[in-house]
């Protein structure tokens with residue numbers, strides 16, 4: 001097959017580029033292709049397979065379902081049936097995993113060397129800012145820690161220690177803003193029983209870099225808390241995070257009190273089902289989340 005009509009070369013991605021954007025190894029993509037027929041549908045004139053926006057939508061669904069605990073075979077069946085297309089600019093920009101630093105942090109965590117981890121991360125955040133450091137160092141480290149725990153059932157102390165270091169450093173970077181660009185703060189919360197709140201801390205720190213004030217509701221936020229906060233603060237945007245699908249209930253944003261102007265609803269995390277949440281803005285990365293919020297506060 002050649003490039004499909006209407007597909008410009010710029011809309012097609014290589015295996016390596018897709019892998020970087022989805023946060024999975026290129027070998028994993030090849031396995032999904034070989035084992036489940038979930039691959040690239042377009043070829044360039046040569047033999048280099050390229051992924052188009054429809055392929056990306058399927059792969060993103062596959063990744064989301066696996067993150068949500070569905071077996072790869074079942075996830076592939078569902079993903080193959082999905083009909084959407086994902087514009088490249090909708091998914092995270094390309095990031096290079098900083099393998100040397102990720103390995104160093106992991107080693108230090110195993111050795112309970114908290115000071116090294118803190119110093120390293122502070123230096124990286126100062127040098128590169130929140131978005132790059134989060135995607136190139138923190139996300140790969142969290143994924144490795146999670147996989148190690150899943151494989152052995154051990155190392156939960158590492159997960160807890162790293163979580164606390166991150167919360168501390170990200171909080172340091174979320175200091176009160178002297179002249180925020182927004183009069184009303186942006187509300188951010190992890191909904192339902194969702195205990196995974198680190199992406200919220202990252203978002204708060206990134207928005208702080210942009211002079212955008214937030215109101216942080218944190219982990220396990222019940223509907224009543226989001227609702228009361230929206231009534232009281234009239235936020236320009238509400239960001240709701242759910243890593244597990246059982247927490248990603250659309251009622252969390254559909255049943256909010258109606259206020260004028262209505263806040264922009266931004267959803268993040270693999271828990272949300274894109275086909276059920278087409279009436280809100282679903283974002284795939286920290287950069288996309290902050291871009292949507294920037295727009296909502298008029299920047």
Ligand code: B12
Nearest residue numbers: 023067068069143146150195196197198199268284285286
């Ligand atoms: C830290 C952690 C914890 C901490 C959370 C602390 C905190 N305050 O956040 C603690 C110890 C509390 C915890 C508890 C549990 N955890 Co936990 N945890 C993790 C870990 C290591 C990181 C979580 C995280 O922040 N992920 C955020 C990013 C790194 O992950 P992601 O969403 O997949 O990222 C993708 C996109 O979302 C996007 N992205 C990345 N960052 C951002 C930011 C924004 C703003 C946006 C929009 C997008 C975006 O890019 C990524 C690539 O595409 C993960 C491992 C992992 N792979 O995530 C396990 C993990 C999520 N946990 C897991 C489990 C099973 C649990 C527990 C059930 C364990 C237990 N038996 O008690 C409990 C659940 C508690 C609850 N009620 O929810 C499993 C879930 C598997 C599943 N889907 O069934 C994981 C995947 C570990 C594993 N490999 O098995 N956990």
